[in-house]
Amino acid sequence: MRLLYCMMMTLALLVLAATGVAQAADTHIKTSFVAESPAPAPGKTVTIALAMVPDKGWHGYWQNPGDAGVETRVNWTLPQGVAASPLAYPVPRRLMIAGLMNYVFEGPYAHLITLTLPPGLAAGTKLPIRAEVDWLACTDTICVPENDSLALDLVVGNGAIAPADRARFDGWRAALPKPLNSEAKFVVEKGRVRIGIPLPESVALADPYFYPLTRDAIAYGEAQRATREGDLLIIDAGAGAAPGNVVDGVVAIGPGNGLTVHAVPGMVPARGVPVGPAGGTGLVAILVTFGAALLGGLLLNIMPCVFPILSLKALSLVRSGESERDAQREALAYAVGVILVCLALGGVLLLLRAGGEVLGWAFQLQDPRVILTLMLLVTAIGFNLAGLFELPMLAGGEGLVRSGGVAGAFWTGALAAFIATPCTGPFMAGALGAALVLPGIAAMAIFFGLGLGLALPFLLLGFVPPLRRILPRPGAWMGTFRRFLALPMFVTGIGLAWILGRQAGVDAMAMGLAALLALIAGLWWTGRRQSGGKRAAWAPAIITLVMAVGAGIALPRSEARPVAASGETGTERFSEERLAALRAEGRPVFVYFTADWCLTCKVNEKTAIERPEVVAAFRKTNVATLVGDWTRGDPTIGRFLAAHGRSGVPLYLFYPAGDAEPKELPQILTTSILLSLL
Numbered sequence: 205m206r207l208l209y210c211m212m213m214t215l216a217l218l219v220l221a222a223t224g225v226a227q228a229a230d231t232h233i234k235t236s237f238v239a240e241s242p243a244p245a246p247g248k249t250v251t252i253a254l255a256m257v258p259d260k261g262w263h264g265y266w267q268n269p270g271d272a273g274v275e276t277r278v279n280w281t282l283p284q285g286v287a288a289s290p291l292a293y294p295v296p297r298r299l300m301i302a303g304l305m306n307y308v309f310e311g312p313y314a315h316l317i318t319l320t321l322p323p324g325l326a327a328g329t330k331l332p333i334r335a336e337v338d339w340l341a342c343t344d345t346i347c348v349p350e351n352d353s354l355a356l357d358l359v360v361g362n363g364a365i366a367p368a369d370r371a372r373f374d375g376w377r378a379a380l381p382k383p384l385n386s387e388a389k390f391v392v393e394k395g396r397v398r399i400g401i402p403l404p405e406s407v408a409l410a411d412p413y414f415y416p417l418t419r420d421a422i423a424y425g426e427a428q429r430a431t432r433e434g435d436l437l438i439i440d441a442g443a444g445a446a447p448g449n450v451v452d453g454v455v456a457i458g459p460g461n462g463l464t465v466h467a468v469p470g471m472v473p474a475r476g477v478p479v480g481p482a483g484g485t486g487l488v489a490i491l492v493t494f495g496a497a498l499l500g501g502l503l504l505n506i507m508p509c510v511f512p513i514l515s516l517k518a519l520s521l522v523r524s525g526e527s528e529r530d531a532q533r534e535a536l537a538y539a540v541g542v543i544l545v546c547l548a549l550g551g552v553l554l555l556l557r558a559g560g561e562v563l564g565w566a567f568q569l570q571d572p573r574v575i576l577t578l579m580l581l582v583t584a585i586g587f588n589l590a591g592l593f594e595l596p597m598l599a600g601g602e603g604l605v606r607s608g609g610v611a612g613a614f615w616t617g618a619l620a621a622f623i624a625t626p627c628t629g630p631f632m633a634g635a636l637g638a639a640l641v642l643p644g645i646a647a648m649a650i651f652f653g654l655g656l657g658l659a660l661p662f663l664l665l666g667f668v669p670p671l672r673r674i675l676p677r678p679g680a681w682m683g684t685f686r687r688f689l690a691l692p693m694f695v696t697g698i699g700l701a702w703i704l705g706r707q708a709g710v711d712a713m714a715m716g717l718a719a720l721l722a723l724i725a726g727l728w729w730t731g732r733r734q735s736g737g738k739r740a741a742w743a744p745a746i747i748t749l750v751m752a753v754g755a756g757i758a759l760p761r762s763e764a765r766p767v768a769a770s771g772e773t774g775t776e777r778f779s780e781e782r783l784a785a786l787r788a789e790g791r792p793v794f795v796y797f798t799a800d801w802c803l804t805c806k807v808n809e810k811t812a813i814e815r816p817e818v819v820a821a822f823r824k825t826n827v828a829t830l831v832g833d834w835t836r837g838d839p840t841i842g843r844f845l846a847a848h849g850r851s852g853v854p855l856y857l858f859y860p861a862g863d864a865e866p867k868e869l870p871q872i873l874t875t876s877i878l879l880s881l882l
Contacts, residue, residue, distance in 0.1 A: 231350045232262040232341040237333065238314075240373045243361025244331075247323030250363070252356060253376055254278070254291065254315040254337065261343050263308040266296035268417055270424045271304035274340040274349075276315065281334040285322030291315040294379035295454060295462035296415060301344055305424035307415055308342075314376045321360070331358040374839045381454045381462035382843075386865060389470030390451045397422050397444040400472035401437040401455055401465055404868075409457050409479050410646065414439045414465070416453040421445070433476030494653040501546075501657020528669060534613035535666020541617025543655035549622075550651030572708040573757075576716045579700035580723055580752055581619070586693030587724055589686050593731025621658060706800045707835055719755035722748045774823060778832035780844065783859075786828045793859040794822065794881070795866075797832040797841060804871065805854045812873040825882045 234257045244250035254276070256264055265273035280288050292315060296307040319333070333356040341348050386402040399414060412430040416422055426442030439455065451467040587593065665671050697720075705713035726748025733744070776782060778795060786793045796813065798805035812818060813829075822829060832841045834853050845855060848868070856869035858881050869877060 231352060232259045232348060233257065233264050233339060233350060234259075235337055235339075235352050235354060237335075237354045237356035238372075239356060239358060240369050241361075241363050241365045243359050243364060244319070244321055245363035246321055246325035246360055248363055249318050249320050250358070251373060252317050252319060252333070253373065254317065254354075255312070256309070256314065256339070257312045258310065258341065262341050263299065263306075263310045263343075264313070264339055264341060266307035266309070266415065267291070267293045268307060268415065268419060269340075270307040273306055273308070273342070274338075276337065276339040278317075279336040279338075282319075283331050283333075286331065286333075287320045289318040289320075291317060292380055294376075295381050295456050295460055298413065300425070303425060306342075307424075313379065316373075316376060316380065325360045327360055327362075329360040331360065332356075333358060370839070374843075377843070379460050381464045384455075384463040384465055388465045388467035389472050390467040391469065391472045392445065395443055395445075397441045397451070398472045398474070399439045399441055399451065399465070399467050400470070401439065401463075401467075402435060402865075403437040403457075403463075405432065405435050407457065409437070410459065411456070412437060412439065412479055413456045414441050414453055415456065415462075416441070416451065418448070418451045418453065421451050421453075430479040431476035432479055433473045436473065436476070437479075438473060438476050494649055497650045497653035498657040498660075501654040502660050504654075504658050505661055531666045533610055533666075535662045537610040537613035538617035538620075538662045539656070539659035541614040541619075542621040542659040543652060545618045545621035546651045546655030546658070547648060550648060550654075554647055572704055572712060575700055575704045575707060576712075576719070576752075576755070578622075579697055579704060579716060580720055582693050582700065583697035583720055584723060584727060586690045586697060587727070589690035589693060591687060592724070593728045617659060617662070621655060703800045703835075715755050715758070719752040723752050774819065775829045775831045778830040778841070780840070783830060786830075787859060787863075790861050792825065792827045792861045792881075793830060794827055794878075795830045795832070795857045795859070797834055797845065797853045797855045799833065799853050800835040802853050808854060808856075808871075808873040812875050812878055815875050818875055818878045821879055821882055827882070 236255050238253040238255050240251045240253075256276075258264060265275055267275050269275055276291060278288075278291065282288060294309065294313050294315075296309060299306040299308045299310070321331070335354050336351065337354055338349070338351050341350050384401070384403075388402065389400045391398050391400075409430070409432075413428055414422075416424075422441040422444035428442060429440040431438045431440075437455070449469060451465075453465050453467075454462045455465050456462040701713055701717060704716050723745075726744040726746075729744035730742055733740075778797070783793060783795065796805075796808075798809065800806075821827075832838070832844070834841050834845075845853070848855060848857070854871055856871070856873065857866040858869060859866045867881070869881075
């Protein structure tokens, strides 16, 4: 079978070399050119994609096809002065056929090409882009050399990119391997190649595998073994000679997620802690990540951004002491509400990222409509707790307590989880970052662990009677306590109104406050009608709720607010280009990523980053400060966070002067931590 496959591949290669032609209508991989901007600016660059869509059962080949196959070749015909970069390949997959290892693409994929335009082109100048493209299309039993003539017409303009095109290209870019800034090492011992790749221990791995770009460096068909030694990933790549002084390639660390590797001769430890065999999902790593998510969710209960929702938890805790059965039922209902919301948010996040969106945890809070909804909800709960009206559903379900309070506990848990999403507390960063590179089932297990950790205190109180005995017994004091607990809900509502104004402008904030006023008036009217026993008591609330929904639909939109340079704190807006320029100057750089809806971020900024002593010390030592604002979502920041194993904010990095690697700082900052960097 292996001999037959080799003969088939050889015949296909001969035909491809001899003819180089296949009718486009008969191709099994459909190709097309797509431009990110149809009107590129003179003297700038524009990215185009060679989109390739294989028929079912067919596949194309990576830059190094493995034991057999052919890489895609492009023969360009370009306007004078226009230059095209080499093809950029996504991270491939492995396909073993008849003992031969193939590096392939089995679904739709795209090669990205950067076109550089000469300066001085007049607006409206047509740029005809032409190319002859040759590739090899194969199934498990047959290979066909294919060819197509592709054309793309660009017109010189201002380089504007439509949001839909940007999102599409961001999806293709996400499939490309990310650059690994640190140099790797390799060693050849007893005819086997071992590669040491610097990779933070916090970065979770799923089926790590090294795809070599240096031809004949390793035997492609041999199984690889991955271990870890602290912040070093060790790949035993099998038999090989590693000719020359470098070994280049791509290390896959998860489905469609990889890093470019440049390795030079050096010392590499013989072994470390097993990551999991090639072809597996790294069960140990998944279990460790699940534990981190569980602990992170538990600690989330004491993070500042979750404090406001503790008011609802506190009332439920007091009520749950009425009977052991009620306490257990409410604890389970609360846990189900928390876990279902975490799973739902995680599932939507994974689906959107699979569709090409560059998003992270708490992605829903980047939409002003979600902020408006939360503002209406928490403020209405606050007025209900304060006694302006008596709506059992908003009060957490006290009207249902007589039947167990399950519905109230469930919705309290769901709301707690939804409001907790802006937080990324200790242990959560690595876990959530890992969830974005793990297979779907494993990733959902991480989100389940996060929800379980968040709900764990309630579960313990519900099922461990000695813990419940610590709580005060229900009594008349609960009425006063309930009204006092309205205060954190009002504080949260004010904060959400501020975020709405920052995201969508002062007009949107004014419209949101008007919708809130109408909703509160409708709820108060409904409460009055209920107390009078009138029919259709909910009519005013429903009418004002419809008005609030209309306000959300008509909410004015504005562009994401850029972070301007600040003369007081010396901050600049983050960009990878600016970071590279500052490092090239030899300056130390402090980089932090924040969002208006991240309370932890704002606390760190006020209590540490913006403190006068820190600002003065940074100026004295010439430390540059870059800030990345993720309030409205930014694909550039999203990609940077993902490259550092994060799916959300905050993230704090300090780059010492020179070429030293950045130091990742804790998520809870103090002035002493920042001053110690100097």
